[in-house]
Amino acid sequence: MPDxxxxxxxxxxxxxxxxxxxxxxxxxxxxDPSETHGIKRYQADERLLADEExxxxxxxxxxxxxxxxxxxxxxxxxxxxxxxxxxxxxxGLNPQGVRIVSFKAPTPSERRHDFLWRxxxxxxxxxxxxxxxxxxxxxxxxxxxxxLAPPRVIEARYGIINRFEADLFKHGTRLVKLFLHIxxxxxxxxxxxxxxxxxxxxxFSGNDISERRYWDDYQSAYAAAIGRCSTEDAPWYVxxxxxxxxxxxxxxxILIETMEDMKLTYPNPHLDVRALKKSLKAxx
Amino acid sequence: MPDxxxxxxxxxxxxxxxxxxxxxxxxxxxxDPSETHGIKRYQADERLLADEExxxxxxxxxxxxxxxxxxxxxxxxxxxxxxxxxxxxxxGLNPQGVRIVSFKAPTPSERRHDFLWRxxxxxxxxxxxxxxxxxxxxxxxxxxxxxLAPPRVIEARYGIINRFEADLFKHGTRLVKLFLHIxxxxxxxxxxxxxxxxxxxxxFSGNDISERRYWDDYQSAYAAAIGRCSTEDAPWYVxxxxxxxxxxxxxxxILIETMEDMKLTYPNPHLDVRALKKSLKAxx
Numbered sequence: 001m002p003d004x005x006x007x008x009x010x011x012x013x014x015x016x017x018x019x020x021x022x023x024x025x026x027x028x029x030x031x032d033p034s035e036t037h038g039i040k041r042y043q044a045d046e047r048l049l050a051d052e053e054x055x056x057x058x059x060x061x062x063x064x065x066x067x068x069x070x071x072x073x074x075x076x077x078x079x080x081x082x083x084x085x086x087x088x089x090x091x092g093l094n095p096q097g098v099r100i101v102s103f104k105a106p107t108p109s110e111r112r113h114d115f116l117w118r119x120x121x122x123x124x125x126x127x128x129x130x131x132x133x134x135x136x137x138x139x140x141x142x143x144x145x146x147x148l149a150p151p152r153v154i155e156a157r158y159g160i161i162n163r164f165e166a167d168l169f170k171h172g173t174r175l176v177k178l179f180l181h182i183x184x185x186x187x188x189x190x191x192x193x194x195x196x197x198x199x200x201x202x203x204f205s206g207n208d209i210s211e212r213r214y215w216d217d218y219q220s221a222y223a224a225a226i227g228r229c230s231t232e233d234a235p236w237y238v239x240x241x242x243x244x245x246x247x248x249x250x251x252x253x254i255l256i257e258t259m260e261d262m263k264l265t266y267p268n269p270h271l272d273v274r275a276l277k278k279s280l281k282a283x284x
Numbered sequence: 285m286p287d288x289x290x291x292x293x294x295x296x297x298x299x300x301x302x303x304x305x306x307x308x309x310x311x312x313x314x315x316d317p318s319e320t321h322g323i324k325r326y327q328a329d330e331r332l333l334a335d336e337e338x339x340x341x342x343x344x345x346x347x348x349x350x351x352x353x354x355x356x357x358x359x360x361x362x363x364x365x366x367x368x369x370x371x372x373x374x375x376g377l378n379p380q381g382v383r384i385v386s387f388k389a390p391t392p393s394e395r396r397h398d399f400l401w402r403x404x405x406x407x408x409x410x411x412x413x414x415x416x417x418x419x420x421x422x423x424x425x426x427x428x429x430x431x432l433a434p435p436r437v438i439e440a441r442y443g444i445i446n447r448f449e450a451d452l453f454k455h456g457t458r459l460v461k462l463f464l465h466i467x468x469x470x471x472x473x474x475x476x477x478x479x480x481x482x483x484x485x486x487x488f489s490g491n492d493i494s495e496r497r498y499w500d501d502y503q504s505a506y507a508a509a510i511g512r513c514s515t516e517d518a519p520w521y522v523x524x525x526x527x528x529x530x531x532x533x534x535x536x537x538i539l540i541e542t543m544e545d546m547k548l549t550y551p552n553p554h555l556d557v558r559a560l561k562k563s564l565k566a567x568x
Contacts, residue, residue, distance in 0.1 A: 056371070061483075064483075064486045064487075086378065086379060086380045087340070087378045087380065090379070091375075091379075093379060094370065094371045095370060095374070095375075095377060095379040095382050095384055095415075096367060096370045096371065096384045096386075096417070098379050100379055100380045102380075131379075133380070188564055188565075191564055192561060192564055192565075195555070195557050195560055195561055195564075196557075198550070198552070199345075199348075199550045201550075201551075201552065201553055201555050202348045202550055202551045202552075202553060203348075204553070204555060204560075209560065209563055209564055266482070266483045266485075266486055267485075267486045268482070268485065268486075269485050269486060269488070271479070271485050271488060273479050273480075276479055276488075276493065277476060277479055279493055280472055280475055280476055280479075280493055281472075281476075
């Protein structure tokens with residue numbers, strides 16, 4: 001196990017951070033967003049850097065194999081670090097084999113389809129890693145909190161999502177669903193920091209503050225979404241994300257463990273190497 | 285100028301490597317693929333690493349501004365390092381704002397459109413950096429060498445390409461066209477190395493060797509394509525690419541110089557910072 005030195009419990013990071021639902025919910029309040037599981041910052045930073053080449057070679061093998069794919073779903077409250085995770089935790093990835101899809105509020109034309117329509121169109125191709133920055137889960141998160149759909153419609157969506165994800169899995173897509181878990185206090189500090197930095201003002205929206213009044217409702221919607229949709233084949237991970245260095249390390253480890261678990265292998269086209277070398281050397 | 289320490293001539297890398305056509309051709313034979321312009325490997329490697337954050341911040345500003353875009357066109361013979369350039373020279377780029385499009389031989393359905401149809405669909409959105417790994421130039425390269433279209437059709441394409449690229453420029457897209465220039469001998473060495481490495485065999489195709497007999501024809505087609513289509517607004521750069529470290533450094537410098545030249549600025553939405561801070565601190 002590559003993580004034993006960094007993980008006080010000697011367990012894989014995946015096992016440590018997998019969401020464990022009880023009665024269809026996870027108890028987010030019981031998970032400390034500042035948790036670091038005994039890992040020191042210098043260990044995490046060193047490891048993240050050292051693993052860049054490893055992630056790149058796993059990804060190359062996924063591409064070479066050309067049969068399966070990986071879908072990373074990133075969710076979290078505003079300022080929880082979705083963009084930063086792509087930028088820092090996943091920077092070992094070769095952009096050539098990775099596609100990031102940011103889902104915003106659906107456009108009028110998207111609204112005329114079922115909620116998974118725009119999602120399915122962005123599913124990974126064989127050999128590809130796709131990152132959803134926000135996802136179909138918004139349809140059971142903001143949609144629930146702000147009552148954008150009737151409760152029975154929201155209720156039906158959990159099952160629809162589970163069937164969709166089970167189909168992806170059957171077709172060779174490994175799902176890695178990450179909830180970046182921050183505290184309300186940490187969000188306040190990050191918004192204040194953003195206000196103090198003029199080059200970040202373009203990111204700021206009045207909504208960032210007004211949505212905070214729904215904090216508890218969002219936590220409750222996340223508890224239900226993660227609880228209802230964390231399955232063996234498409235698990236949710238709750239990433240303590242108050243500390244960015246821990247978040248980056250944990251995300252990177254989970255991706256590595258998932259891809260190692262896929263037992264990827266390079267195709268072997270059985271070339272006649274001797275003959276090919278000879279013809280290469282012969283040609284003028 | 286950020287490049288003076290590394291460039292013996294004290295000129296910008298863009299100026300040094302810009303293709304200078306004479307009578308509609310560039311003289312590729314006069315450009316040494318092993319040229320390094322007096323830069324040492326350790327300087328190039330250090331600089332590449334040190335510039336990663338700089339590239340990332342230029343890119344963030346491009347995204348924040350949200351008005352213009354960058355299109356990098358990568359061309360070169362097999363094994364010239366197109367994939368390696370994306371992986372190493374451009375690794376400072378945040379994958380969130382970059383999209384790589386690999387153009388293969390056109391599909392039957394693509395063939396039923398004009399040659400720029402599939403290209404135009406992939407043009408960058410405002411704020412985006414797009415990398416074309418091979419491009420519309422194949423339609424005046426392999427198409428010319430292997431006579432996939434009549435000479436008069438090929439001949440007309442240079443002008444069509446120039447008008448297309450001029451339109452992109454007018455709409456705010458900066459074009460960076462890179463020819464990775466390697467020698468025939470270097471290609472032989474790289475193909476031999478690939479044959480010696482079983483995890484690279486999946487990349488190997490019999491064509492890789494048989495196409496070598498057209499080496500001179502390809503060089504001649506490149507000389508014409510670059511010569512006819514290197515314009516002030518959409519310049520071609522000839523990158524000596526026998527040495528990967530030089531290639532990576534040069535590509536990274538050209539991208540930096542191009543984006544610095546764009547004078548990107550962050551939008552200033554004139555937030556009432558005091559009031560926003562107050563409301564953030566007040567809310568429970």
